[in-house]
Amino acid sequence: MPLALDPAAQDLLFREARTANTFTDEPVTEEQVQAIYDLVKYGPTAFNQSPLRVVLVRSAEGRERLVKHMAEGNRPKTASAPLVAILVADNEFHEELPALLPHFPQAKDMFFSERPVREQAAALNASLQAAYFLIGVRAAGLAAGPMTGYDAAGIEKEFLDGDHKVLMVVNIGKPGEDAWFARGPRLSYDEVVTTV
Amino acid sequence: MPLALDPAAQDLLFREARTANTFTDEPVTEEQVQAIYDLVKYGPTAFNQSPLRVVLVRSAEGRERLVKHMAEGNRPKTASAPLVAILVADNEFHEELPALLPHFPQAKDMFFSERPVREQAAALNASLQAAYFLIGVRAAGLAAGPMTGYDAAGIEKEFLDGDHKVLMVVNIGKPGEDAWFARGPRLSYDEVVTTV
Numbered sequence: 140m141p142l143a144l145d146p147a148a149q150d151l152l153f154r155e156a157r158t159a160n161t162f163t164d165e166p167v168t169e170e171q172v173q174a175i176y177d178l179v180k181y182g183p184t185a186f187n188q189s190p191l192r193v194v195l196v197r198s199a200e201g202r203e204r205l206v207k208h209m210a211e212g213n214r215p216k217t218a219s220a221p222l223v224a225i226l227v228a229d230n231e232f233h234e235e236l237p238a239l240l241p242h243f244p245q246a247k248d249m250f251f252s253e254r255p256v257r258e259q260a261a262a263l264n265a266s267l268q269a270a271y272f273l274i275g276v277r278a279a280g281l282a283a284g285p286m287t288g289y290d291a292a293g294i295e296k297e298f299l300d301g302d303h304k305v306l307m308v309v310n311i312g313k314p315g316e317d318a319w320f321a322r323g324p325r326l327s328y329d330e331v332v333t334t335v
Numbered sequence: 336m337p338l339a340l341d342p343a344a345q346d347l348l349f350r351e352a353r354t355a356n357t358f359t360d361e362p363v364t365e366e367q368v369q370a371i372y373d374l375v376k377y378g379p380t381a382f383n384q385s386p387l388r389v390v391l392v393r394s395a396e397g398r399e400r401l402v403k404h405m406a407e408g409n410r411p412k413t414a415s416a417p418l419v420a421i422l423v424a425d426n427e428f429h430e431e432l433p434a435l436l437p438h439f440p441q442a443k444d445m446f447f448s449e450r451p452v453r454e455q456a457a458a459l460n461a462s463l464q465a466a467y468f469l470i471g472v473r474a475a476g477l478a479a480g481p482m483t484g485y486d487a488a489g490i491e492k493e494f495l496d497g498d499h500k501v502l503m504v505v506n507i508g509k510p511g512e513d514a515w516f517a518r519g520p521r522l523s524y525d526e527v528v529t530t531v
Contacts, residue, residue: 141370143476148344153377153467173524174337180521181349183469185483187519193528201531235526239519263483263502266459270466271349273379280339287381287459298531306459323383323435325376328369330431332389335397335494 152277157319159282160216162312167222167281175275182271186246187239190232190261191268191306194225194298204297209308210288220284220310225294226272228265230258231302262304269306276311282318284310348473353515355478356412358508363418363477371471378467382442383435386428386457387464390421390494400493405504406484416480416506421490422468424461426454427498458500465502472507478514480506 142149150156172195184190196205202218205225209217217223233251237244251257269285276283285307294305338345346352368391380386392401398414401421405413413419429447433440447453465481472479481503490501 141364141367142374142474144347144374144474145341145344148341149374149474151340152470153374156377158379168337171337172528176524176528178338178340178345178349180527181352181518182466183354183479183481185481187521189522189527191527195528195530197530204531235522239522241520242516260483262458263462266462267466267469270378270463271470273463274348274467274470278338278340278345283379285379285381287456320438322377324437325383326385326431326435328372331376331385331387332368332372332391334391334393335400 151280152274156277157282157314157322159284159310159312159314159318161315161318162216162220162282162310163315165221165313167311171279171281172222175272175279178278179268179271179275182268184264184267185260186236186250188232188236188260188264189239189268190229190265191272192227192229192303193272194227196223196225205294205308208290208293208297209286213286213288216284216310217286217308221312222310224309224311225298226265226269226306226309227299228261228304228306229302230254230261230304232261233257258304265306273309276309281311282314286310347476348470352473353478353510353518355480355506355508355510355514357511357514358412358416358478358506359511361417361509363507367475367477368418371468371475374474375464375467375471378464380460380463381456382432382446384428384432384456384460385435385464386425386461387468388423388425388499389468390423392419392421401490401504404486404489404493405482409482409484412480412506413482413504417508420505420507421494422461422465422502422505423495424457424500424502425498426450426457426500428457429453454500461502469505472505477507478510482506
């Protein structure tokens with residue numbers, strides 16, 4: 140047994156979990172999203188910088204404003220998923236850093252005084268947190284449908300300010316009929332891992 | 336119970352898991368790394384592009400070549416961890432795409448013929464896979480110590496070619512004495528999540 144994680148959990152999070160393209164009508168509750176966040180907030184980021192922000196699209200009007208910026212092939216599922224979340228990187232995350240890193244509050248000015256440095260750090264670390272979030276959706280027994288096919292500038296203008304960058308849009312819910320394609324192949328260990 | 340994932344698994348992967356700065360001498364076996372990869376390879380990426388590559392640093396000579404490019408504060412732990420992995424984004428991932436996406440092999444040329452587009456896609460999707468990898472290390476009952484404090488150009492020149500970009504360096508092993516600081520605070524749900 141090379142893994143300590145229970146096989147049922149392995150299946151739930153990775154082996155059986157799939158990107159869903161259709162969903163049932165069952166709503167995704169506020170309590171579920173809160174439980175997901177309260178689990179995945181512990182995932183590591185550099186300097187605990189925690190730059191991920193989430194916009195939950197719950198209103199019909201918000202949904203309409205989002206769908207028009209999605210790539211055509213992503214519109215029907217974005218329109219019909221029980222819940223849609225816009226995952227965002229906050230390029231001004233350094234403002235919270237003294238509170239997040241109380242033993243080293245100087246990090247804010249020592250490392251993150253320049254915007255291009257922050258943008259690079261936020262892109263990496265919010266992406267890590269986006270992955271934790273997808274795992275968290277699966278931990279809640281739900282399926283995630285992450286998408287990057289959209290007009291990013293359009294979404295940013297519609298929902299965000301100039302300090303926030305969209306990373307992905309995620310449909311969330313219980314998988315519906317014909318929810319996914321056949322599982323795509325994966326690269327083998329030897330294709331991915333080299334040893335020096 | 337808003338989460339389907341077993342509480343012990345929640346603890347193993349998120350709540351009790353911590354970024355380790357010291358490690359015991361217990362080796363990390365090839366079998367463990369293979370089991371980690373064979374679990375986390377199923378984590379989703381856009382178009383199944385799977386751009387993560389991993390360089391395992393196992394030889395004493397490789398370790399020496401790596402440590403000299405690390406930031407000073409990261410050198411002792413990088414020198415002493417049982418295993419160190421360099422996580423890398425492959426900017427030429429599109430070469431594998433027809434094999435990875437057999438139902439849509441045109442994606443390679445339709446979407447990824449331009450290098451800047453590939454670099455942006457690889458940065459996001461390899462970062463997602465880096466997060467899955469960190470979760471996988473924890474799933475193996477090991478601790479990860481991810482680091483971004485290093486001379487990236489130095490590591491790339493030392494270990495990679497011009498098509499690969501270093502994302503992070505990860506120490507891996509069983510946590511040793513005084514392995515971590517007190518857990519840093521996290522942003523609250525209301526600081527991270529807004530609803531429209």
